[in-house]
Amino acid sequence: MSLLRLAWRSVLRQRRRTALLSLVVVYVTVATLFLLGFLDGYGESLVEAYAEYVEAPVAVAQEAWWADPDPEHGLKSLPTLAHPLVQAVSPRLSVYALLRSPYRLEGGLVLGVDPEGEKGLSRVPAKVAEGRWLRARGEVVLGQRLAERLDVRVGERLVVETGKAALGLEVVGLVRAGVSNVDFFGVYLHLEDAQALTGALATHLAVKVPRGREGAVAQALSRTLPPGLQAKGVWDLMGPIRADYEGSRLLYIPLLGLFMLLAAIAVVSTTYVSVRERLREFAVAESLGLTPWRLAGQVALEAALASGVGLVLGLLLGYALLWYTSTHDVFGPLMRMSVELLPESGLSEHLYTALRPAYALYAAGVVGLSALLALLFPGRLVLALEVPRYLKEG
Amino acid sequence: MRKVFPVLLILLAPVLAQTPLEKLRTALDRLRGPAHQAVYALWVERPGQSKLYRLKVYTDGERVHLRVLEPKAEAGQAYLSLGQDLYLYDPRLGRTLRLPPTGRSERFLGSDLTYQDLMGRDLEELFQVAEERGVLVLSPKPGAATPYGRVEVHLKEGLVERVLYFDQRGQAVRELRLGAYQRLDGAYLPREMELKDLLRPGYRTRLEVSEVQVGGVPERCFHPLYLERGC
Numbered sequence: 001m002s003l004l005r006l007a008w009r010s011v012l013r014q015r016r017r018t019a020l021l022s023l024v025v026v027y028v029t030v031a032t033l034f035l036l037g038f039l040d041g042y043g044e045s046l047v048e049a050y051a052e053y054v055e056a057p058v059a060v061a062q063e064a065w066w067a068d069p070d071p072e073h074g075l076k077s078l079p080t081l082a083h084p085l086v087q088a089v090s091p092r093l094s095v096y097a098l099l100r101s102p103y104r105l106e107g108g109l110v111l112g113v114d115p116e117g118e119k120g121l122s123r124v125p126a127k128v129a130e131g132r133w134l135r136a137r138g139e140v141v142l143g144q145r146l147a148e149r150l151d152v153r154v155g156e157r158l159v160v161e162t163g164k165a166a167l168g169l170e171v172v173g174l175v176r177a178g179v180s181n182v183d184f185f186g187v188y189l190h191l192e193d194a195q196a197l198t199g200a201l202a203t204h205l206a207v208k209v210p211r212g213r214e215g216a217v218a219q220a221l222s223r224t225l226p227p228g229l230q231a232k233g234v235w236d237l238m239g240p241i242r243a244d245y246e247g248s249r250l251l252y253i254p255l256l257g258l259f260m261l262l263a264a265i266a267v268v269s270t271t272y273v274s275v276r277e278r279l280r281e282f283a284v285a286e287s288l289g290l291t292p293w294r295l296a297g298q299v300a301l302e303a304a305l306a307s308g309v310g311l312v313l314g315l316l317l318g319y320a321l322l323w324y325t326s327t328h329d330v331f332g333p334l335m336r337m338s339v340e341l342l343p344e345s346g347l348s349e350h351l352y353t354a355l356r357p358a359y360a361l362y363a364a365g366v367v368g369l370s371a372l373l374a375l376l377f378p379g380r381l382v383l384a385l386e387v388p389r390y391l392k393e394g
Numbered sequence: 395m396r397k398v399f400p401v402l403l404i405l406l407a408p409v410l411a412q413t414p415l416e417k418l419r420t421a422l423d424r425l426r427g428p429a430h431q432a433v434y435a436l437w438v439e440r441p442g443q444s445k446l447y448r449l450k451v452y453t454d455g456e457r458v459h460l461r462v463l464e465p466k467a468e469a470g471q472a473y474l475s476l477g478q479d480l481y482l483y484d485p486r487l488g489r490t491l492r493l494p495p496t497g498r499s500e501r502f503l504g505s506d507l508t509y510q511d512l513m514g515r516d517l518e519e520l521f522q523v524a525e526e527r528g529v530l531v532l533s534p535k536p537g538a539a540t541p542y543g544r545v546e547v548h549l550k551e552g553l554v555e556r557v558l559y560f561d562q563r564g565q566a567v568r569e570l571r572l573g574a575y576q577r578l579d580g581a582y583l584p585r586e587m588e589l590k591d592l593l594r595p596g597y598r599t600r601l602e603v604s605e606v607q608v609g610g611v612p613e614r615c616f617h618p619l620y621l622e623r624g625c
């Protein structure tokens with residue numbers, strides 16, 4: 001306890017130096033919290049976009065279909081899924097088709113769905129901004145931006161052509177989901193119409209499971225499914241955007257580590273200078289009975305205290321920032337611009353940062369690192385102290 | 395007898411008169427022309443520029459084999475339409491590809507024409523036909539795979555003279571004009587064709603038929619193998 005008091009008194013004695021050190025740690029702590037919250041928030045927004053809008057939490061299909069998503073490799077019959085975490089199941093039939101309006105011809109992926117089943121599985125039916133969701137055959141619901149490109153309106157007919165057949169479908173609704181793939185490319189039609197266009201039963205089963213359990217349920221289902229069928233969780237259903245997310249983590253997490261190391265080095269170098277200036281004081285303390293290891297401990301404690309003050313302030317500031325960005329659509333303009341630039345990415349127009357207590361632990365690493373480095377470098381000065389020399393000099 | 399014949403004609407007139415659908419069918423049949431080979435000149439006009447294609451065409455009225463002669467960069471490309479099957483030979487790839495049926499509604503050689511315009515029966519298959527003041531008015535059958543809301547077919551002496559396509563908001567979007575019909579071997583062949591995109595000024599495609607040789611076309615011309623070898 002007395003060691004702590006001694007260390008604390010040394011820290012307070014050099015207030016300007018301590019304040020500067022704390023500022024460095026505050027900066028690094030805020031950066032750590034924000035970056036971790038941003039990366040996790042980005043990941044969560046991708047999971048939400050793909051699980052709730054673009055794909056499904058889990059999808060079950062033939063292995064051949066996963067390798068080559070052609071309706072010919074679709075399901076021959078609908079398997080029964082027995083797993084306690086399965087909340088809803090609905091068949092889907094996806095096929096590439098040509099969409100023809102009087103003004104434009106465009107290719108795209110068309111999704112045949114069971115209108116009622118889809119309501120229990122996806123948020124798309126609830127995001128119809130104009131018109132209504134599918135009810136019967138002969139109808140189609142489009143992403144709003146796709147409808148603008150094709151120049152079709154609710155109540156008009158759109159021709160959907162595959163290599164096997166063509167249908168004239170009435171546009172009954174336009175979706176505005178705020179998820180790029182849905183708004184820019186979404187084409188939803190009745191499962192039976194998709195069957196008429198392809199001759200296939202369904203390409204895959206979309207499965208709803210609790211958030212965070214997608215991978216585990218997919219693995220468990222794959223073990224119990226009939227041979228030739230495979231279940232995939234939402235992370236495996238994402239397109240190239242998953243690589244972007246993982247790449248960001250790979251880039252930013254080592255960068256954060258480097259930030260923390262530099263902050264710890266700044267703390268330790270200042271402590272080193274401080275220790276050099278106070279070598280006589282340490283010699284006196286040692287002559288009064290304090291062991292060199294206790295003195296080295298005091299040096300480490302000083303570094304930890306100086307960075308600890310910064311950590312506490314940084315945590316307060318960082319969590320306040322995270323709270324704000326997790327409840328306010330601060331990144332909306334940036335995300336909307338990204339959606340315009342990368343409409344096929346499946347990005348959401350909104351991104352809220354994540355807020356987790358564990359970030360404080362990661363940020364506290366700078367305190368631990370400072371103390372450890374202080375023990376290694378300025379601490380060694382104290383351990384190698386020639387007490388008589390400094391006492392004589394006095 | 396002389397008195398009876400006009401009366402009989404008047405009585406039978408409703409029976410003998412063609413329905414609008416029959417008129418359309420007859421006009422489309424005549425549009426196909428006789429079996430012949432010819433050179434088609436195709437001008438694809440865009441605002442401020444025009445591109446000319448010269449095509450050698452072989453047809454028996456149902457099937458069509460078409461080879462690009464000019465421009466040099468695209469010479470050797472060949473197309474074969476066999477009912478619903480459409481084949482393309484691309485000399486740069488050195489391969490013959492079978493195009494999906496959707497290819498029939500795609501634009502031909504970057505022009506405003508589609509294969510449907512050239513050889514399709516969509517007007518007959520997808521629309522209900524009525525007649526208003528001498529014009530055949532076609533409205534889509536329920537669920538028909540057409541993006542158009544209405545099509546007007548103007549006939550002159552039983553031959554298609556003008557086809558006007560309307561969108562579903564009542565606006566005319568495409569206009570196809572056919573003219574200079576030549577009677578050949580008991581059939582008719584339009585020697586001039588013009589297609590205008592009414593929504594985009596300056597977008598026009600013209601077709602002129604010349605060097606027509608009426609008569610049987612060798613059967614090999616309608617085999618995909620001969621797309622590469624030449625007919």
